[in-house]
Amino acid sequence: MEDSAIVALYWARDEQAIRQSDRKYGALCRSLSKNLLGSREDAEECVQDTWYRAWVTMPPKRPQLLKAYLCCIVRNLSVDRWRAGRAKKRGGALAQLSLELEDCAGSEKTPEAAWEDRQITRCIEGWLQTLGQENRDLFLQRYWFGCPLARLAHDWGMNENQLAQRLYRLRQGLRRALEEEGVAL
Numbered sequence: 001m002e003d004s005a006i007v008a009l010y011w012a013r014d015e016q017a018i019r020q021s022d023r024k025y026g027a028l029c030r031s032l033s034k035n036l037l038g039s040r041e042d043a044e045e046c047v048q049d050t051w052y053r054a055w056v057t058m059p060p061k062r063p064q065l066l067k068a069y070l071c072c073i074v075r076n077l078s079v080d081r082w083r084a085g086r087a088k089k090r091g092g093a094l095a096q097l098s099l100e101l102e103d104c105a106g107s108e109k110t111p112e113a114a115w116e117d118r119q120i121t122r123c124i125e126g127w128l129q130t131l132g133q134e135n136r137d138l139f140l141q142r143y144w145f146g147c148p149l150a151r152l153a154h155d156w157g158m159n160e161n162q163l164a165q166r167l168y169r170l171r172q173g174l175r176r177a178l179e180e181e182g183v184a185l
Contacts, residue, residue: 003066010058017058018051025067029074035146036078037085046081050074075144120183127177131170139170 001020009017029050033043050073063069128136138156141147147155153163 006066007058007062010054011062018055021051021054021066021070022047025070028067029070032071032145033074033078035148036075037082042081042085043078046074046077049077053077119181120178123178123181123183124174127174130177131173135166135170138166142167 001024003024006017006020006024009020026047029047030040030043033046034040037043037046050070053073054070061069128139131139138152141152142149149160149163149167153160156163158166
């Protein structure tokens with residue numbers, strides 16, 4: 001089913017929208033959430049919460065890219081769940097991703113956090129546009145979708161050390177780009 005038809009089902013308040021969303025994007029959402037949380041059960045709860053969140057936000061929202069919309073919802077819910085678990089001293093795959101990016105993205109919140117977040121987002125988007133398609137895909141698979149290093153290495157046909165080194169160089173490039181834009185790290 002086309003995304004526009006699924007969105008129309010949400011707008012018509014037809015429960016078939018949830019079934020169609022799960023059929024088309026359920027595996028992707030589960031994978032994304034499991035990559036971040038490291039738990040199949042927590043990921044499944046986040047995916048169920050994603051369908052609910054989509055249900056209550058459409059209408060009034062009418063996303064142009066349903067896949068991106070649902071991925072954003074499940075990712076945000078997964079990060080929230082991870083933070084709640086972290087407060088209880090539980091780890092997860094997201095902890096490793098955060099540690100890897102911490103040296104180039106900073107971790108301290110300031111009173112100007114909203115403005116700084118927008119500035120950082122703008123800088124990261126600009127930096128991503130300077131990368132070749134391969135490096136951009138690799139960076140996003142690791143740091144947006146949270147793909148495990150071992151799986152990425154296998155998928156990209158390299159060993160984990162080679163991949164870790166390539167990701168390190170990408171993070172250093174991001175760090176330089178952020179510093180050039182005056183983003184405090």
